[in-house]
């Protein structure tokens with residue numbers, strides 16, 4: 001399990017979701033092991049040994065957003081309730097512990113909270129997330145919490161502005177220093193993908209790696225596919241985009257075999273998109289600014305619909321990209337995305353993420369996703385600046 | 390009280406009495422229902438032999454039963470298995486569980502032995518025993534039809550009456566209480582059937598909280614390719630696994646001599662749909678509806694059944710497999726043990742049975758005619774009596790289902806640590822080793838598996854006590870089911886507290902077994918898996934399992950469980966520590 005801990009420590013560093021000197025893991029097989037920043041490691045070990053689970057990560061996020069959300073929360077509130085799909089589906093809500101509620105040894109309280117949830121936030125300490133059966137699962141849960149708090153904080157800033165001392169400065173430094181330009185420049189793609197299995201698999205793996213390396217999406221969230229005649233090659237459910245080797249299922253277009261039962265939950269959406277657009281490849285991920293902007297709706301006040309994320313019938317527009325509602329998997333996403341994606345080659349799903357197409361290969365799909373996210377990023381800051389002005 | 394009724398019906402077949410009794414609330418809180426409650430109620434009886442008249446046969450529902458909780462209209466049947474000698478439980482769906490709850494009962498506790506065959510009828514508050522002489526000897530369909538106006542029916546077939554060691558108890562709607570031979574326990578009591586009718590409702594403490602939790606569960610079902618995906622079990626039933634297991638080279642073939650059957654495509658999910666016009670069926674009130682029935686309404690076989698009547702016996706004819714399944718249902722035989730016993734017998738005599746022979750042998754088994762007398766004892770005893778004990782592919786005498794342990798090391802470990810013997814449904818590592826839920830693990834590695842198996846056994850003991858369906862957990866987790874449970878009962882539960890309950894149940898079972906003579910020597914796989922390789926192919930190698938590594942991981946498992954090196958309790962009286 002040590003190798004797993006090393007690996008996921010590396011991933012937290014690479015995606016810059018945790019501070020370099022603030023990462024610790026604990027894992028238990030027949031014995032408990034801990035690794036990483038000493039204080040956090042002690043906390044991780046003490047907490048995990050109280051849980052009937054395999055692994056735990058305790059890390060200080062590289063951005064103070066989670067702490068700001070706690071500080072901005074009203075008295076008496078005990079959890080943060082983000083509106084993105086990640087949270088709605090997998091986290092439900094994110095409990096937190098306030099600084100003033102921390103005692104000498106917060107492990108027992110923390111274990112109690114983690115007894116009911118996959119991840120919690122400890123103000124001034126960081127995000128603590130548990131993996132029921134693998135170290136990877138702890139990392140995934142950390143990423144989900146980080147993603148959700150990032151998205152919610154950006155939403156809240158847009159809605160309510162800055163309210164705490166130091167908040168504006170931290171936000172500005174996030175904007176200037178943490179964020180990096182997002183570009184597809186300098187990446188190699190096969191121009192027109194052949195029908196060769198080996199080529200297709202290799203290209204899907206490479207594109208997956210690019211999405212993570214370029215900071216477009218976090219490794220765990222998204223899926224990728226390509227068609228070749230009677231087959232759809234699609235990444236498997238719960239696969240990391242940057243580690244797709246051996247995790248791509250060939251699925252017959254006529255459902256004559258069920259080996260694809262392990263394929264991504266968006267298989268149906270991909271299949272329908274291919275049927276309706278004739279595209280060769282599809283790229284899907286959850287870039288953060290697109291997620292934030294997809295949930296902005298100027299009709300919210302007068303609209304009678306409550307569950308916008310799945311019930312909104314309108315097609316909105318973000319820089320030429322249609323935005324639709326829709327639930328993961330057997331929900332409405334497979335119904336709503338295919339009809340709108342053909343025209344622009346891009347679509348955004350409310351609170352969820354971006355789908356893009358390539359007619360011949362992944363170059364087009366990748367560049368399109370970068371463009372969508374860049375547009376949303378710029379639009380976001382334009383709106384923030386307008387509020388500030 | 391919300392969720393529970395707090396009542397059990399004690400039926401004493403020797404004295405012919407039926408009596409409602411209170412179940413202490415603390416016991417319900419600590420063991421939930423279903424498997425947990427049944428196992429707890431066995432505390433004073435677990436040493437009794439499986440055919441001892443005083444041995445209880447327990448049917449227990451859970452606190453979610455009777456509510457709109459997804460997949461929870463189920464019950465557990467608990468007793469001691471005549472096949473394995475272990476404590477035994479099995480979860481089953483069907484209308485019966487829901488009706489039992491509606492009759493105001495959390496459990497049925499049946500002891501004694503009737504001189505004449507009887508059936509038990511429960512009509513709300515009223516419970517009576519009726520003569521069943523005229524039904525004795527009848528098949529399942531006829532019995533169910535004869536008793537239908539009394540409500541939901543559960544019954545044994547000829548196999549249970551005749552003491553076949555792997556006889557099932559059949560639920561009238563096509564579900565079964567399978568594997569361990571509890572049908573023979575019921576038969577030995579002279580109890581042919583139970584009917585139940587009721588109109589009570591299960592109260593829900595917090596309706597809004599319940600609705601929110603149910604919404605969370607349904608969202609996770611929709612996000613799970615295994616459940617609601619277009620190639621998932623709601624579409625194709627468990628035979629959706631046929632193609633996958635073939636591709637992964639872990640489909641047990643010819644008594645586990647190999648792990649790939651070239652003709653398995655004949656009985657894959659899509660093939661069954663095409664050939665049999667499969668339509669959706671399922672347990673009462675379940676949104677998944679994973680069971681399939683033919684156009685004529687005949688239940689179609691599950692994955693384990695198609696593989697075992699198929700590859701395991703070298704049979705590729707789908708219609709013969711469907712027929713074998715229907716025959717087992719009609720006679721009240723467990724399909725996995727029946728097919729695996731035929732396969733072991735086939736290898737021992739040098740020829741696997743063909744399709745026609747399977748049908749006649751199944752009937753012989755149920756009536757214990759000719760070779761059926763021998764075969765009715767299950768593969769372990771058959772192989773021993775034929776002088777080839779190594780040919781029984783079983784653990785603790787329970788025949789292994791259709792997941793070759795050489796293809797998934799968590800599964801290998803889970804088979805031997807299962808308290809009821811070689812069963813895939815206890816730790817259910819197929820979920821992560823094959824289906825990637827909740828996250829994937831490396832199937833050809835033992836690393837971390839001892840802890841993973843331990844945790845999963847605890848989780849599933851809780852699931853079996855709720856009583857929810859394992860398939861729900863390809864999407865949802867104890868987080869959402871804990872919410873449902875808290876909302877229904879008004880008592881706070883979460884994943885950790887539920888796992889603690891599961892651990893209590895698991896250890897109690899292990900303790901009963903140890904007291905009855907089970908130990909490390911029983912926690913092992915058939916030799917074949919350590920010596921012979923499976924079928925390689927598609928770039929996958931299936932070597933024999935490394936025994937040293939296996940033993941090392943088993944010892945780790947014991948340590949994690951707090952057991953001694955022999956897998957025992959080191960003189961500790963566990964029961965004295967538990968509620």
Ligand code: SF4
Nearest residue numbers: 671672675677679858
């Ligand atoms: S998923 Fe299938 S077995 Fe489980 S409760 Fe539903 S119908 Fe029954």
Ligand SMILES: [Zn+2]
Nearest residue numbers: 222285352353
């Ligand atoms: Zn997505």
Ligand SMILES: [Zn+2]
Nearest residue numbers: 297303308312
């Ligand atoms: Zn709207």
